[in-house]
Amino acid sequence: MATRKIPRATAKRLPVYYRYLNVLLNANKRRVSSTELSEAVKVDSATIRRDFSYFGELGKRGYGYDVEKLLNFFKGILNQDKLTSVALVGVGSLGSALMNYNFHQSTNLRISAAFDPKPALANTVKSGIPVYPVGEMKKQLQEQQIDVVILTVPGEKSQTVTDELVEAGVHGILNFTPVRLSVPKDVQVQNIDLTNELQTLIYFIENNNTKDSQK
The missing domain is CATH 1.10.10.10 (Winged helix-like DNA-binding domain superfamily/Winged helix DNA-binding domain)
Incomplete structure (x- = not known):
């Protein structure tokens, strides 16, 4: 190769x-x-x-x-010859929707653990996924050998949580927050900004319509 x-x-x-x-x-x-x-x-x-x-x-x-x-x-x-476990941090509306998404249907990925600070969610099972308090995040990530995390926390908390994830040994973060995270060079971040994607889509629609009207 x-x-x-x-x-x-x-x-x-x-x-x-x-x-x-x-x-x-x-x-x-x-x-x-x-x-x-x-x-x-x-x-x-x-x-x-x-x-x-x-x-x-x-x-x-x-x-x-x-x-x-x-x-x-x-x-x-793509490491699809083995099952890869990922974790979700932030069980809000978006996090809950992602927990209901069947990743395993099209890939060898699964959300095997979730973390949230709300006491009502601690030590519960949601959509078949155990939800742990954030105080157990480092311990669970290391014990379950989870290297990739989906981040759906509020923007103002994203960097603090990211620092904790890096300390826990995480090397990949799928970032759904609007904040651009600061991480070490050996940590990969993939940013998914839904608002930005929608604004870009609307721009291209309007731009194409403008071009068409000028023909």
Whole structure:
């Protein structure tokens, strides 16, 4: 396998490829071309070939890609050949919705623990997931060997909680708060700002409408 560093944009597309390859395998399709992949996942074929090239020779000219072999390859790359437990910090409206989402249906991920400061939620089970008081967060994360956390706490508390997560040994945070977190270099943060995404979507809609009206 190539040892080049994989661009972040490429890494973000890998789960998209993986999900569609699962669809193809379930449909008993044995091989697929980059053009077919392109039409399905809405990524141009040249980008797909470039993404795949970071991992070596995955297909054959004139044949395309063996669906099962490619799926198994990405399963290993994305750690989908083993169950990965993640934790949720902040059992509010958004946190509760995420706890009800069936991650395991499409990935080998599961929320195995949740944490919240509200006394009424401490030591309860919500959507089949145990909810612990935040005072037990470090202990539970270390005992359960959880390395990835979904953060849905209020923005003003996000950095304090993040510092505690880093101290507990967490190396990955999916951040649903509007705050840009300060973390050590060995901790990865993926920011999901729903308000920003909606504003960006509305901007593009308005911008496209403006262009259309000027034609």
